[in-house]
Amino acid sequence: MAAAAKSKAQKIIDENGVVVFSKSYCPYCKATKSLLSEKGAKFYVEELDLVDDGAALQDALEEITGQRSVPNIFISQKHIGGNSDLQAKKSQLDGLLKSAGAV
Known part of the structure; x- marks a missing residue:
């Protein structure tokens, strides 16, 4: 099961x-999610409490990632971290989203 979950997580990261x-x-x-929406970003959300696995x-x-908490955020297949990490990157976010093809 662990290998299946890991490959599913990696596939989601790789494809978005x-x-x-x-x-x-x-x-x-x-x-x-609200910050990303404000930025007009297209993003994939996996609600871990709403899926069986x-x-x-x-x-x-x-x-x-070494991070257990949510949100667990990836941009351009790079691990960003959690919400505080994302908020701290607000000034770079437009560029990051653009390079990810999300805006």
Whole structure:
């Protein structure tokens, strides 16, 4: 199961310019999605609390990134971190999103 979750997580990351692994009730996730929406970004969201393999995906993400918490954000296949990391990059965000083909 772990290998399947890891390859699924990696596939999502590889196939999307901007990815947010999120939980639907998480306020930090909402802040991340709201900032990306304000920027007009196209992004892929995987709500880990709403998919059957969410816990396995979260374990896989911890293995891939060393980060267990959500949101777990990737831009151009690079791990950005969580919401505070994204907010800290606000000034560079337009450029990052553009290079990811998300705007």
